[in-house]
Amino acid sequence: MTPTLRSYAILPLLAAAVTLTSCRQPLPPAAAVPVVPVATVGLATLSNDLSVTAEFRPYQAVDVMSKVAGYVRNINVDIGDQVRSGQVLATLEVPEMQSDVSRAKAGVAAAEANVATAQTAIDRAQAQTNIAALSYQRIQAVAMKDKGLVPRQEVDVAQSRQLEAAAQLASAQSTLQAAQQSGLQAQQEYARTQQMFEYTIIRAPFAGVITKRYANTGAMIQAGTASQSQAMPVVTLAQDSPLRLILPVPVTDVALIRDGQMADVVVASLHRTLHGTVTRSADAISTSTRTMDTEIDVPNVDGSLIPGMYAEVHLHLAARPDVLSVPLDAIDGLGTSVEQAYVVRDGIVHLVTVTTGLQTPSRIEVLSGLRAGDEVIVGRHTGLFDGEKVQPQPAGYEANHT
Structure with missing residues (x-):
């Protein structure tokens, strides 16, 4: 076989080899x-709690002042004494006041x-008036019956005596009224x-506890009036039962505050957990701290709580039993006008607009847009x-009680 024919015979073999080699190369992935x-997405019981540290304060406290100036004759209480309402705390010595009373x-x-x-003068004037009136009536009757029997002058004299007696009676009555008015003023002065x-x-x-004592026996006490700046x-x-707790509630939680809400009060120094209720709030937000003062009354029947102690207050703001919920990071645009969730159905992503409700530190209530059993993408x-x-x-999330 000539070289040329040999070359033509080899070419088909080379082409077949190239074809086989190309078939064995892997396809692009x-x-x-x-x-x-x-x-x-599942059912859960959600609750929104607020934890705030607060200080116990007396329910009410007052510096007991004296209304009048005087020397302390005796003082019956000292620091730490429990006193009843109306109990005598101290007695002052003011001799001139006793003279004023007398x-x-x-x-x-x-x-x-x-x-x-x-009154006696009135009685006498009344008697004279009666006699004068009777005399005038008799003379007048005789003069009318037998004309000329009684001189006209006697009739006039009798009439003038009647008028004079009536005037004296009126004067006595005025004197009595003045005396009665003076008596009323005297009684008022005596009462004062x-x-x-x-x-x-x-x-x-x-009722409460004495927390400070300023005066001792013999001390001079000034009258506690506004003009007496040196009054002691x-x-x-x-008052130490109940006690007040004043909580600075953040502006984000102010709308959830209601009177009567329950609160757990943890007193770490006593290893006790007490229960209180929200009794009042300022209904105004402080511009400097952006918080609202909210008060909780805590019973202190045994006196174990001392004003000035600190407590951790867990305030139960809201609760939603058995509601649809998802993790917080399942919602895009949380807190904005457009909140969305990425739902996976049959392996395909669906962008869904949702409406949310109560939010806790880890989960959020879903009001619309999702249904139980939906799988939502969490994270980024x-x-x-x-x-x-x-x-x-x-991702390991479960609908639980949060």
Whole structure:
């Protein structure tokens, strides 16, 4: 075989070898399907609690002042004493007030005597008036019956005596009214001096504990009026049952505050958990702290709680039993006008608009847009788009009580 013919014979073999070699090369790989973490929409009981540290304060506290100036004759209480409402705390010595009371009492007696004298004068004037009227009537009757028998002058004299007696009666009545008015003023003055003398006995305005004592026996106490800037209290009284807790509620939770809400009060120093209720709130937000003062009354029957102690307050703001919920990171645009979730159905991503409700630190209530059993993508949603094919993988979230 000639070289040329040999070459033509080899060419088909080379072509077949090239064809077989090209068939054995691998095909280019298909596009990889992304794996996404998902959580299942399910029922859960959600509750929104607020934890705030607060300080116990007395329900009410006051510096007990004296209404009048005087020297302390005796003081009956000291720091730490429990007192009842109306209990005598101290007694002042004010001798001039006793004189004022005696003087006012004598004034009442004098006024009563004047009233009695005026009443006697009225009785006498009334009797004279009656006699004068009777005499005038008799003379007038005789003069009318037998004309000329009684001179006209006698009739006129009798009439003038009647008028004079009536005037004296009216004057006596006016004197009695003046005496009665003076008597009323004397009684009022006596009551005033007695009341001022009562102020020398300083009493507790409410039940509580003495937290400070300023005065001792013999000390000079000034009257506790606005013009007496140097006035010194006798004691400080604080009501310690119940106690107040004032919570600075953040502006984000103000709308959820209601009177009567329950709160757990944890007193770490006593290893106790107490229960209280929201009793009142400021209904105004502080511009400096953006919080609203909210008060909780805590019973302190045994006196174990001391004003100034700190407590951790867990305030139960809202609760939703058995509601649809998802993890917080399943919702895009949370808190905006457009909230969305990425739902995986049959391996395809669907972008769904949702409406949310109560939010807790880990989960959020779903009011519309999702149904129980839906798988929603959690975590970052960057790069995902509606209609994309994905491979869902459980992320370990469960609908639980949060």
